[in-house]
Amino acid sequence: MKSWSIYIASLAALSISAAAASAQTKSGVDKLYILNCGEGVSGDISRWSPGVNVGKSMDFVDNCYLIHHTQGWLLWDTGVTDAIAAMPDGQAPADPKATHWRRPKTLISQLEGLGIKPADIKYLAVSHTHPDHVGNIKMFPQSTVLVQKAEYDWPTPFGQTLQAVASQVNKLEGDHDVFGDLSVTIIATPGHTPGHQSLLVKLPNTGALVLSGDAVHFKSNWDNRGVPSMNTDKDKTLASMQRIADVLAKETAQLWINHDKAQRDSLKMAPGFYD
Numbered sequence: 001m002k003s004w005s006i007y008i009a010s011l012a013a014l015s016i017s018a019a020a021a022s023a024q025t026k027s028g029v030d031k032l033y034i035l036n037c038g039e040g041v042s043g044d045i046s047r048w049s050p051g052v053n054v055g056k057s058m059d060f061v062d063n064c065y066l067i068h069h070t071q072g073w074l075l076w077d078t079g080v081t082d083a084i085a086a087m088p089d090g091q092a093p094a095d096p097k098a099t100h101w102r103r104p105k106t107l108i109s110q111l112e113g114l115g116i117k118p119a120d121i122k123y124l125a126v127s128h129t130h131p132d133h134v135g136n137i138k139m140f141p142q143s144t145v146l147v148q149k150a151e152y153d154w155p156t157p158f159g160q161t162l163q164a165v166a167s168q169v170n171k172l173e174g175d176h177d178v179f180g181d182l183s184v185t186i187i188a189t190p191g192h193t194p195g196h197q198s199l200l201v202k203l204p205n206t207g208a209l210v211l212s213g214d215a216v217h218f219k220s221n222w223d224n225r226g227v228p229s230m231n232t233d234k235d236k237t238l239a240s241m242q243r244i245a246d247v248l249a250k251e252t253a254q255l256w257i258n259h260d261k262a263q264r265d266s267l268k269m270a271p272g273f274y275d
């Protein structure tokens, strides 16, 4: 009798420790908001898909993603500068084939609407240093910026935007497990720029997502492996698209393409969220 009760007690202890272990490995991420970080019209979409749709314009959107983890907030990309919100006709590009951006809502107003101050952002991770992604990076001097060293060292005005920020910068060399529990992982996807990166997020109910950055700009380019003419390295771009495809398969993840308007129109924007 005694040995049975010890046996049962030890079984119970085992199941309690198994439950504790699974609680520990549970993702610390619980919320992801999509913020409107710009709306634009590209003058000639074939800049992004050489030889395809030459001379045709196309609507673009620009997203930022605000992610809550039990260790703090992470903001992925900052969009076009909030200053564009005050321009009645938006910001026309120097090259009419590029993108004419408008900003219906500022980033700061959307953060405030969620009760969040810039100083609450623990990590600011940017896919790359083009102005439609780092437009508000100076708003977050108290955050730690997570970028690839290759992007930081890129000897162009783009790379130099990082050297000018007041924030602490964590220069990464490859993939990076942001919170140490594999819930949010930066995936190095060079090619659009030298240190471009994408983000794998594992939400408890929605499941796994890959936020593309500009590893791809819209769905037909993903389906056809189109490489924009402005990319710094075509072969690395194609290898990065394959890397993303492999991550999607391994993690059974969805791909959320930052600039794809049709996809954004199908998603819930803040203050709605994904959990």
Ligand SMILES: [Zn+2]
Residues within 6 Å of the ligand: 130, 132, 133, 214, 259
């Ligand atoms: Zn972009």
